Amino acid sequence: xxxxxxxxxxxxxxIIEKADLIDKRYPIKGxxxxxxxxxxxxxxIDGAIREGMRRTDHQEVEFPLFIPQTEFNKEADQIKxxxxxxxxxxxxxxxxxxxxxxxxPTSETAMYPMFSLWVRSHKHLPLKVFQIVSVFRYETKQTRxxxxxxxxxxxxxxxxxxxxxxxxxQILEDLDLTAALCEKLCLPYLxxxxxxxxxxxxxxxxxxxDAMLPELKTLQIATHHHYKDNFAKPYDIKYEAxxxxxxxxxxxxxxxxxxxxxxxxAVHGDDKGLMLPPAVAPYQAVVVPILxxxxxxxxxxxxxxxxxxxxxxxxxxxxxxRDETAGFKFNDWEMRGVPVQIQLGPRDLxxxxxxxxxxxxxxxxxxxxxxxxxxxxxxxxxxASGLVSRAWETLxxxxxxxxxxxxxxxxxxxxxxxxxxxxxxxxxIQKVTEKTVLGIPVDVAFGEAFAKQAAHKLAxxxxxxxxxxxxxxxxxxxxxxxxxxx
Amino acid sequence: xxxxxxxxxxxxxxIIEKADLIDKRYPIKGxxxxxxxxxxxxxxIDGAIREGMRRTDHQEVEFPLFIPQTEFNKEADQIKxxxxxxxxxxxxxxxxxxxxxxxxPTSETAMYPMFSLWVRSHKHLPLKVFQIVSVFRYETKQTRxxxxxxxxxxxxxxxxxxxxxxxxxQILEDLDLTAALCEKLCLPYLxxxxxxxxxxxxxxxxxxxDAMLPELKTLQIATHHHYKDNFAKPYDIKYEAxxxxxxxxxxxxxxxxxxxxxxxxAVHGDDKGLMLPPAVAPYQAVVVPILxxxxxxxxxxxxxxxxxxxxxxxxxxxxxxRDETAGFKFNDWEMRGVPVQIQLGPRDLxxxxxxxxxxxxxxxxxxxxxxxxxxxxxxxxxxASGLVSRAWETLxxxxxxxxxxxxxxxxxxxxxxxxxxxxxxxxxIQKVTEKTVLGIPVDVAFGEAFAKQAAHKLAxxxxxxxxxxxxxxxxxxxxxxxxxxx
Numbered sequence: 006x007x008x009x010x011x012x013x014x015x016x017x018x019x020i021i022e023k024a025d026l027i028d029k030r031y032p033i034k035g036x037x038x039x040x041x042x043x044x045x046x047x048x049x050i051d052g053a054i055r056e057g058m059r060r061t062d063h064q065e066v067e068f069p070l071f072i073p074q075t076e077f078n079k080e081a082d083q084i085k086x087x088x089x090x091x092x093x094x095x096x097x098x099x100x101x102x103x104x105x106x107x108x109x110p111t112s113e114t115a116m117y118p119m120f121s122l123w124v125r126s127h128k129h130l131p132l133k134v135f136q137i138v139s140v141f142r143y144e145t146k147q148t149r150x151x152x153x154x155x156x157x158x159x160x161x162x163x164x165x166x167x168x169x170x171x172x173x174x175q176i177l178e179d180l181d182l183t184a185a186l187c188e189k190l191c192l193p194y195l196x197x198x199x200x201x202x203x204x205x206x207x208x209x210x211x212x213x214x215d216a217m218l219p220e221l222k223t224l225q226i227a228t229h230h231h232y233k234d235n236f237a238k239p240y241d242i243k244y245e246a247x248x249x250x251x252x253x254x255x256x257x258x259x260x261x262x263x264x265x266x267x268x269x270x271a272v273h274g275d276d277k278g279l280m281l282p283p284a285v286a287p288y289q290a291v292v293v294p295i296l297x298x299x300x301x302x303x304x305x306x307x308x309x310x311x312x313x314x315x316x317x318x319x320x321x322x323x324x325x326x327r328d329e330t331a332g333f334k335f336n337d338w339e340m341r342g343v344p345v346q347i348q349l350g351p352r353d354l355x356x357x358x359x360x361x362x363x364x365x366x367x368x369x370x371x372x373x374x375x376x377x378x379x380x381x382x383x384x385x386x387x388x389a390s391g392l393v394s395r396a397w398e399t400l401x402x403x404x405x406x407x408x409x410x411x412x413x414x415x416x417x418x419x420x421x422x423x424x425x426x427x428x429x430x431x432x433x434i435q436k437v438t439e440k441t442v443l444g445i446p447v448d449v450a451f452g453e454a455f456a457k458q459a460a461h462k463l464a465x466x467x468x469x470x471x472x473x474x475x476x477x478x479x480x481x482x483x484x485x486x487x488x489x490x491x
Numbered sequence: 492x493x494x495x496x497x498x499x500x501x502x503x504x505x506i507i508e509k510a511d512l513i514d515k516r517y518p519i520k521g522x523x524x525x526x527x528x529x530x531x532x533x534x535x536i537d538g539a540i541r542e543g544m545r546r547t548d549h550q551e552v553e554f555p556l557f558i559p560q561t562e563f564n565k566e567a568d569q570i571k572x573x574x575x576x577x578x579x580x581x582x583x584x585x586x587x588x589x590x591x592x593x594x595x596p597t598s599e600t601a602m603y604p605m606f607s608l609w610v611r612s613h614k615h616l617p618l619k620v621f622q623i624v625s626v627f628r629y630e631t632k633q634t635r636x637x638x639x640x641x642x643x644x645x646x647x648x649x650x651x652x653x654x655x656x657x658x659x660x661q662i663l664e665d666l667d668l669t670a671a672l673c674e675k676l677c678l679p680y681l682x683x684x685x686x687x688x689x690x691x692x693x694x695x696x697x698x699x700x701d702a703m704l705p706e707l708k709t710l711q712i713a714t715h716h717h718y719k720d721n722f723a724k725p726y727d728i729k730y731e732a733x734x735x736x737x738x739x740x741x742x743x744x745x746x747x748x749x750x751x752x753x754x755x756x757a758v759h760g761d762d763k764g765l766m767l768p769p770a771v772a773p774y775q776a777v778v779v780p781i782l783x784x785x786x787x788x789x790x791x792x793x794x795x796x797x798x799x800x801x802x803x804x805x806x807x808x809x810x811x812x813r814d815e816t817a818g819f820k821f822n823d824w825e826m827r828g829v830p831v832q833i834q835l836g837p838r839d840l841x842x843x844x845x846x847x848x849x850x851x852x853x854x855x856x857x858x859x860x861x862x863x864x865x866x867x868x869x870x871x872x873x874x875a876s877g878l879v880s881r882a883w884e885t886l887x888x889x890x891x892x893x894x895x896x897x898x899x900x901x902x903x904x905x906x907x908x909x910x911x912x913x914x915x916x917x918x919x920i921q922k923v924t925e926k927t928v929l930g931i932p933v934d935v936a937f938g939e940a941f942a943k944q945a946a947h948k949l950a951x952x953x954x955x956x957x958x959x960x961x962x963x964x965x966x967x968x969x970x971x972x973x974x975x976x977x
Contacts, residue, residue, distance in 0.1 A: 038552065041620075106578075115517075119516065319889060
């Protein structure tokens with residue numbers, strides 16, 4: 006396997022197949038097969054998202070995959086933004102379809118004709134729904150598993166509200182959910198208000214969460230869009246207000262794709278393989294019975310009893326009884342990123358103890374079988390905070406303050422500099438640096454409520470900036486982050 | 492709402508929308524929107540299927556939606572069977588695709604090129620995987636929600652085995668799973684070996700489970716296909732045998748679609764609405780606090796405490812605190828098919844009791860709050876066996892023994908008659924009766940092992956038949972079932 010620091014791409018492409026996350030050999034470029042282990046991790050991430058949706062009174066729905074061209078074309082920015090990269094169904098059986106069908110690249114244009122039917126009165130608001138489905142983009146750029154694919158495992162929440170302010174409250178709620186999810190995934194991130202030219206097609210504004218990957222490029226892992234009434238107008242989503250009269254609803258969306266699994270793989274892994282966050286690891290611990298010839302008696306049974314005890318305490322535990330050496334098993338589970346391995350040999354059993362080995366730093370602890378559940382809980386917490394602190398260090402250590410676009414060009418990682426806010430200067434910065442303007446940190450771009458979001462445990466705030474625009478030199482208190490992106 | 496017995500179609504079309512299962516107003520014919528309540532029932536059915544898959548060591552995967560035309564065309568019967576009713580993706584962005592993509596109508600031709608890579612040695616067998624995804628058919632017939640749609644919520648298990656016998660053991664295991672699922676859904680069924688002209692395209696044989704719907708037509712709710720090596724040959728799924736040499740694998744598939752939800756709705760419902768089987772009802776019980784002005788104190792709290800007690804006992808319970816009358820709530824939950832409603836008023840609270848009302852027969856029972864959990868358990872069991880016995884009675888009462896095809900034509904329900912087994916006579920029977928030959932009961936068509944399947948609690952056996960072919964009059968011990976089908 007390639008070394009992660011020397012050749013990230015090679016390492017990444019190898020580990021995702023070796024650890025049985027996906028199989029890339031499906032005969033369509035950019036469409037992978039989800040293998041059981043990978044699907045299980047993705048489903049656990051979905052589960053964490055669903056839990057957040059339930060907590061915030063969102064309801065799960067499922068809309069059809071196809072969108073008639075006539076509906077798709079109603080919102081002009083969507084056509085401009087997606088028209089060039091959607092798949093078209095033009096034939097059913099032997100005959101050409103009267104109206105070609107778009108394979109959804111995202112579901113605004115599928116959902117909003119129905120929202121228009123569902124939302125009649127202020128009593129129907131807020132409307133908060135979500136779905137977890139596949140969406141499709143005809144990528145022309147080079148594809149890479151999880152990070153840039155043509156069939157995308159996708160979560161999308163869509164809401165409708167009385168007014169602008171209530172929709173903005175939704176954005177803040179979504180940012181809370183992103184914080185909770187990233188904490189489960191041990192993933193630190195930046196929150197940026199995307200520049201206007203980079204916001205979602207049709208959005209009023211877009212707030213994105215970006216993680217930093219080993220090549221020191223950033224990866225967008227979650228987006229939160231305020232739509233104002235930009236979609237409500239073409240799709241006629243109107244309600245009778247409590248005070249009488251009809252008003253257009255204000256809308257938001259919130260999206261997270263399988264990219265976030267790519268970030269988990271890329272950020273936490275090492276040369277030995279994956280390191281999965283305990284919250285989404287299919288197995289949080291694997292018990293490996295150590296068998297010596299003639300002394301097997303009771304060891305496998307002991308391992309199973311131990312696993313049962315740990316499962317009863319709420320952990321996901323597997324006993325590896327394969328006919329392989331303990332060394333093979335150890336390396337195998339290390340490669341698959343199991344947070345803690347538990348070794349149990351005949352002498353351990355005699356002494357009523359076992360050995361806990363942490364995946365991140367190899368730390369071994371001998372613990373009593375009687376208290377193994379508490380010890381596992383502690384080991385998982387230490388392991389998770391180990392993942393967090395390493396990732397946090399990488400992110401913060403690779404943000405450099407610079408004064409000019411030329412300087413920003415030389416930065417490996419994220420350059421922070423001033424921006425006067427004009428499109429012209431923004432574009433010049435991108436041209437000179439050959440990097441992307443991620444946008445303005447939300448604590449600077451918006452008011453106090455967003456500052457709290459930026460101060461979430463794993464987000465990175467940026468208030469109090471004083472500087473000058475990297476392009477025109479004007480004094481400004483507005484910083485931007487600039488980076489190479491995936 | 493229409494009356495179920497007088498106008499089943501009208502009743503069905505109304506209840507599925509009124510009970511918020513789906514919304515049919517999506518602007519593509521045959522593609523409905525899953526609303527939260529309906530999706531929740533479907534997901535519970537998926538959950539029951541998944542549980543069965545886990546119990547039998549199947550692993551969950553997810554394959555891409557699109558299949559290159561070149562792969563799709565490898566198995567000739569599949570093209571013949573599905574070619575006329577698949578959706579074709581022919582364009583990506585602005586450009587025509589080099590190779591058109593089929594939107595999967597089922598996943599044999601997507602999976603088997605990968606099976607060919609995965610299966611190398613006898614050690615890789617049996618291979619048992621499944622997925623729960625959407626599949627697509629360009630239906631030209633009239634569509635109807637759940638029963639005949641163009642986007643189909645679909646479970647499909649695919650397996651590969653050493654030989655014919657091991658694949659047949661898999662069919663028996665699948666039949667066991669169907670029995671367990673139908674028991675959860677309170678759905679009786681017939682198991683038939685489909686005639687050759689009606690088996691799945693590419694299959695060696697097909698065993699189907701058919702339920703009976705109120706119009707006394709049958710609905711296929713599960714299929715079990717033995718493929719022999721029919722797919723292994725064109726897709727090159729070969730393994731090195733333990734004894735040396737290479738052999739083609741034998742394969743099976745097992746499929747269940749959202750049709751089974753259509754059966755649940757149609758079989759159990761009545762003029763007041765749905766009746767959901769306890770195993771898949773989003774709420775098994777709803778607590779309705781009865782509020783009198785001035786006497787509300789403590790009733791809502793009491794209802795919540797009761798719900799909590801019941802949830803702790805493992806039941807899914809909801810407290811309806813909406814600002815509506817108790818009568819409105821009662822009718823509403825009755826319509827949505829909640830198995831048991833629990834009424835709690837101020838006097839009940841005083842006496843530390845509540846009233847359990849069964850959805851199927853309206854039976855009321857006053858029970859102590861202290862033992863409400865046990866009482867709910869009993870009520871749910873009685874309710875479920877009520878559903879079963881009514882459905883069983885309808886099925887068995889509507890099977891009529893007849894001697895000739897002409898007589899069979901007159902039967903409303905299922906006609907049972909003899910069949911010599913020839914295609915010619917089979918076709919003549921279908922022509923004369925204007926009905927479909929469902930096939931030969933499995934206990935007659937196969938050996939002893941299948942007889943056990945036909946004797947499963949909710950399946951219907953048919954051994955010991957003596958008669959004559961309804962077309963040619965030859966003596967035969969082989970019966971066939973003939974019915975109008977959906």
